[in-house]
Amino acid sequence: MLHGRKGIGGRPRSEPTKVVRLPLPIAQLGARLARLRNMGDVAALLAVAPWKQAAVPLVGSNAACGFPSPADDHLDRPLDFNELLIENPASTFAVRIAGESMISAGLFPGDIAIVDRSRRPTNGSIVLALLDGEFTIKRYRMRSGGVLLQAENPAFADILVSEEANFEVWGVVTRSIRML
Amino acid sequence: MAVRVALVDCNNFYASCERVFQPHLRGKPIIVLSNNDGCVIARSNEAKALGIAMGEPWHLVRERLPTKGIIVRSSNYALYGDMSARVMQVLARFTPLFEAYSIDEAFLGLAGLGGREEPHLRELRATVARETGIPVSVGFAPTKTLAKLANRFAKKEAACDGVLVLDGAYSALPYLDRCELTDLWGISHRLAARLSAMGIVSPRALAGTDARHMRERFGVVMERLVLELQGVPCIGLEDAPADRKSILCSRSFGRMVTDRREMEEAVATYVARAAEKMRRQNLATAQLHLFLHTNRFRPADPQYAASRTIALNVATADTMRLTTAALDLLGGLWRDGYAYKKAGVMLLELVPARQVQQGLFDKADSNRRKALMTAIDAINRDHGRGTVTLAAAGRTQAWALKSAMRSPRFTTRWDELLAV
Incomplete structure (x- = not known):
């Protein structure tokens, strides 16, 4: 009323x-x-x-007559590949692999590596690092003498990062994408 | 609980974006040029130290200075826009009271930190740097105006190491003593001159005035400014950016335009661009302004500049209607025999597209036309700008802008990724 x-x-x-x-x-x-x-x-x-x-x-089902689809009660979102590839969108970048130093780790020239800057490297992480102003992707090893950048290809030598080198980890490689 | 304000500002934002993906540019003077490589619109600290001024035409810099060693980049707005969104995303995690103020600045409302402001803000600064690679400075104070002031010193003074916390108006006083009136937020040179004429020559003197008295002389904006300097918050955080009052699309041409047909293409292209921006904000326009001019930096050439505004009977968001109106205007402004450097289109009197008044003789945009515009915008968004255009905008666009020195769009194009 x-x-x-x-x-x-x-x-x-x-x-x-x-x-x-x-x-x-x-x-x-x-x-x-x-x-x-x-x-x-x-x-x-x-x-x-x-x-x-x-x-x-x-x-x-949108059929007004006939048997309703048994799937109607179980609808789900389609798969979103972003969920699989990206944990933190703000800090995630894509990088194109150019060199062959990491092929044993499954990173081949032409692949796209997903790099997350918010992740801190741990012993054994694959990292995108800056060494004296140059980018490089290597496996990150903590040794008593300091950081060792390990190649995953016998043709490439490992690099022991010296005290005076200008070194930083730019981000941690978390995924790779390959077009077959 | 009192909310206090942090102003987070990216340091030399455009230059910093370039450096994230091009680390060899660290420590070197960088300048970024405006659209069409005309003027300096951003400088790294090293470039500022060389005395390169903001807005200086690049060809004058080149005549004045030995430019060897200076890194020059065309503006890369795709990169800067994406990096800005990332910085804002990280900042928004620190507080729900968040206002993105410009491409490289944000205000954050913070409360309940009880004396732990400084470590919290240092953590914020380190997080932005780690996750995005962009260095920021943070000024924290009871009001926006004082936060701006604090930010200025956080950025300039090595001792602050990027963060300056001002507990109250009292702790702001030593900093007020060390800047000029025009360094304050919202004080123009003209306003500063008026204040000086009254004997108010310094920021501290302004902070010591009577706010109500200042309101009588200068209006409510000045009253707020004085109160804010005294530590009384008057300018709130706006979560949503205010609707724009006008939309502008103007560019310098890649080369001089002397042919009317080419000018028509350029104008039609700018109209389409401005109209698309307008539709993205669900607005319509009732007034279109067109301007064009020759190159002012070449005084030997014959000079001509003209502009005119047309009022539309009914507000519209239809690119076709707007293009017709703009080309009509161009017909009246165009003069043969000049080499044109720049043209631009401005949409004024913006109104929400849902509230358009029908006219007596002109109808509002039909639903069919609206649907067409929506479809064009969707195609151009998904398949790249310029996929669908009006024929009036031309296909060759020989006049289009130069950006000869643009770095790759590292974060928005699959074919321009950083290669390692």
Whole structure:
């Protein structure tokens, strides 16, 4: 029950009235117009809330007759490869492998390595490192003498990072992608 | 609980973005040039030390200085935009009260740290550096205006090591003494001159004025500024950036344009670009402004500059309508016999696209046309800018801008990744 001044509708007291039959949508027009006033949007005239958007799964039966799909109750999101490849989007970068020093670790020229800067290297991590201003990808080994950058290809020598070298780990390689 | 404000500002942002992927640029003077390699728009500290000014035309720098050893880059907005988004993402993890203020600055509201502000902010600074490679400076204070001030010193003074915490207005005083009026947030040279004429010559003097009195003389903006300097927060954090008042698309040409047909292509291209930006914000425009001019830095050439605004009867977001209007305007402005350097299109009187008033004689954009624009925007987003254009924008675009010295777009293009 509404109290107080009517927002819309009503009639001047002196005029005569007449009872009519109307389809419900028209009879309820007054209420919808009230919504229109509130929202200032013509779409309010329609019996839907215009600002609501919903993603509808593509799978699912829309047959009005026949047996409903047994999968309808078990709809799931499609696989998102980002979930598999990226843990922290802000700190994740992609790098193209150019050299052959890491082929035994499965990093071949042309592959894309995923590098996460938020990960701290541990003994045995594959890292993208900066050594004296040059990028290199190697396995990170902590040795008593300091850091050893280990190649994964017998043709390449390991590098013992000297005290005076300008060295930093740019990020940790977490995945690799290869186009077959 | 009182919320206090941190201003986080990226140091020499564009130059820092370049250095993340090109470490050999560390320690070297870097300058970044505007669209079309015209003017200096960013400098590393080393370049500032050489006396290269912000906004200086590159050809003048070249005449003035031996440029050997200076690293020059065309602007790489794809890279800077992506790195900015990463920095903002990291910062937003530290507080829900977050306002991205510009491409390289953000205000953060912090409360309840009870004296642990400085270690917290140092941790924030280290996290941004570790995760994105971008160095930032942090100023922390009770108000935005003082946070700006603190940031200035956090960046400049080695002793601050990137972070300066001001507990209150009192601790800001020594810093106020060490800067000029124009160093304060929101004080222009003109305003500073007016203040000086009244005898208010220093930031500390301004902080000591009576806010209500200043309101009578200068208005509410000045009152707020004075109160903020006194440690009373008046400028709140805005979580959503305010809708823009106007949208501009203007570029210098890659070479001088003397042919009217080429100018029409350029104007149609800028209209399309501006209209796309406008639709992304669900806006429509009721006024279009067009300008064009010759090269002012070549005084020997005949000079001409013109601009005009057209009011549209009904606000629109339709590229076709806007292009027609802009080409009409161009017809009135174009003069043969000049070598044009630059043109631009500005959309003014922006209104929400859902609230467009129908005109008496002109209809608002039809649903069919709106759907077409949505489809064009979607195609250009998914398949690259310029995939679908109006024929008026041309296909060759011989006038298009130079960015001869742009570094690879390391984070947005598969074919431009860093190779190791």
